[in-house]
Amino acid sequence: MRLLEYEAKKILSTYSVPIPYGVIIEVNDLQANITVPVVLKSQVPTGRRGKAGGVIIVREPSDLQPTIAILFGRTIHGFTPQKLLAEELIDIKREFYFSLIINRETSQIELLANTNGGIEVEERDSEAFFRHSVDPRSFETLSDELADCLDISDKAFLLQDIIVNTYHCFINNDCLLLEINPLILTTDGTLVAGDAKITLDDAALFRHPEWHFNETPEGNNFVMLDPNGTIATIANGAGLAMATVDAVADAGFTPANFLDIGGNATPQKIMDCFRRIDTLPHVTAIVINIFGGIVRCDDVAQAILDARETFPNLPPLHVRLVGNRADRAKQLLANANIPLHSTLTDALETLS
Structure with a gap:
């Protein structure tokens, strides 16, 4: 569940993160x-x-x-x-990128930061990002290292407050992503969340009766893994989605996202998934791995065809659809000259 900016900032403000x-x-x-x-x-x-x-x-x-x-x-x-x-209107001296994500390989919360924030951050080399796992026992050390990286050593105490407060926000709200971009250093020397993005774990809804946001869980779960990732993924079911991401990584590619469309995804919701992927700047291919149980494979296939018309610059599709109405899906895709692979391995072998 991805929150709107004002919703994300409202949560951050309750954890004493300064906002405009x-x-x-x-x-x-x-x-x-x-x-x-x-x-x-x-x-x-x-x-x-x-x-x-x-x-x-x-x-x-x-x-x-x-x-x-x-x-x-x-x-x-x-x-x-x-x-x-x-x-x-904030008087800006400098802008930074700051986020907390879940590192699936280490099973830790990871802090990402960059000396420059704003709309072009996704296009920067991943090597330029400060990356560090967050250990509650060493907040002070982490804030000192981040302050040195951002060249604001005199603001380490302010950064420590940001790190501590966003970490507790992340944990207490079952976040999958917490991003402040830009994190603004004002001309009077304060740090302010200029923009904010929070993605919550839909599966944690039962723990949060206070959640009343604009977007309610809609059966798909989109998580950004790497802003410079080259392969986007779409799957249904958290386990299959995670396996798809792992398979892409094992094949030597950089997965850009985790996307579980859920068990009752409609064509409209699937189109929303393509809409999100279309905003990722470095994606060169989309791997689609669907096992049709409740989800109808022909609905997915039709959504794929609609997406190609809606988003003319959509990268090449590598599709595996099996299960419910797969024969109909294969016919729809064949008519559009989109190959359908019988296994995920076959789909990954066609990546270049």
Whole structure:
């Protein structure tokens, strides 16, 4: 379950992570109490909103209402906002990238950071990222190392607060991803979460009766594994999805994501998966590994065909579909000249 920015920031603020002052604008809400200058942000569950025109700075009062109308009418990567976030304009000295993820190989929470934040961070060399497992027994040492890496040694104590508070947020909320991009160093020397992205584990819903977010669990689970990964994966069932990611890695490739479409995925939900993958900048191929039980293979096949029409730059597809209505799926894909592989091994062998 991927939270909208304002939802992620609300959680972070409860863990004493500094965020800009902001208010939510609903559709048709006049919001006469908003003062300029202000940053208006489209609240949609996708990245790269700035490049797509979903983030606009308004400096003149006369531009406020027209800009609100523009943003509510602007579709971002297939999503149309129902809410906008209006935030104070921050005086920025530097921007960093900061995130916590689960390292599946070490079964540890890992901190990733970069000396530069913002919309181009996915395109940077993975070697340029600071990576370190998070050990609650050594928060101070980790904050000192990160401060040195980011060249803000005098802010190590502030970084320690960020690390400690986000770690507890990550644990207590069953997070799969917690990303602050950018983490802003302001001109007055404070650290503020300029933007935030949180993905929660749908399987933990029973532990969190307080969860009432815009996006409820929809039967698919998308987790970014490596922003520079070259192979995207789609599978159904957590076990099969993990096995698919492992197989891609064992074949010598870098998996970009983990994606479990669930057992009752509809064509619309499958299309949403392709929409998310289409935003990954370095993906050169998509491996699709589906065992049709409740999921109908022909629904997946039709979604694949629809995705190729919707996203003309979609990378090559390497598809394995077996089970429920697989024969129909094979016919649909064959008519579109998309080969269907009988095993995952066969699909991976066609990767280049």
